[in-house]
Amino acid sequence: MLKYKTLLLDEKAIERAIRRIAHEIIERNKGLDDTLLVGIRTRGVPLAQRLAAELAAIEDIAVPVYSLDISAYRDDHKRKSICEIGPAENKLAADNKTIVLVDDVLFTGRTVRSALNAVMELGRPKYIELAVLIDRGHRELPIRADYVGKNVPTSLRETVSVRLCETDEKNQVVLCEEVRT
Numbered sequence: 457m458l459k460y461k462t463l464l465l466d467e468k469a470i471e472r473a474i475r476r477i478a479h480e481i482i483e484r485n486k487g488l489d490d491t492l493l494v495g496i497r498t499r500g501v502p503l504a505q506r507l508a509a510e511l512a513a514i515e516d517i518a519v520p521v522y523s524l525d526i527s528a529y530r531d532d533h534k535r536k537s538i539c540e541i542g543p544a545e546n547k548l549a550a551d552n553k554t555i556v557l558v559d560d561v562l563f564t565g566r567t568v569r570s571a572l573n574a575v576m577e578l579g580r581p582k583y584i585e586l587a588v589l590i591d592r593g594h595r596e597l598p599i600r601a602d603y604v605g606k607n608v609p610t611s612l613r614e615t616v617s618v619r620l621c622e623t624d625e626k627n628q629v630v631l632c633e634e635v636r637t
Contacts, residue, residue, distance in 0.1 A: 557571050
């Protein structure tokens with residue numbers, strides 16, 4: 457059973473983190489030429505959409521957003537797809553693009569490894585960068601985020617729960633602790 461412990465980010469703090477990440481992406485890449493956002497399902501997708509909206513507000517450029525299902529690259533499922541969000545479900549053309557993978561929480565690094573494998577099957581990107589709302593540590597693989605909303609050192613008994621209105625009807629990030637009964 458999980459017990460609520462601490463509110464890490466409220467709605468305004470999530471918005472500020474996304475705005476900061478957007479500015480960092482523009483600065484690091486010297487603009488948005490050939491940049492694509494790829495949200496890792498489930499909560500990475502709405503975060504990528506929010507990030508695209510922020511990038512458009514800053515630079516007046518529509519950055520394409522894609523949705524990535526990494527389940528084919530994991531041990532537990534056998535599906536795969538990566539497609540653009542919108543009326544035409546177009547496949548990602550990765551060659552010579554800067555791809556920013558977007559996810560909610562970076563933990564062991566295994567989800568990101570699966571996403572990298574999926575993207576590499578679609579071509580050869582110029583760069584692949586990683587943007588996460590929360591980095592909680594405990595990496596099992598040598599993976600780090602290029603853009604982080606908030607670093608939150610956690611214990612292995614704790615869980616970071618990202619709740620977004622698109623999936624959970626509220627915007628907040630909470631730290632919960634496993635309670636043994």
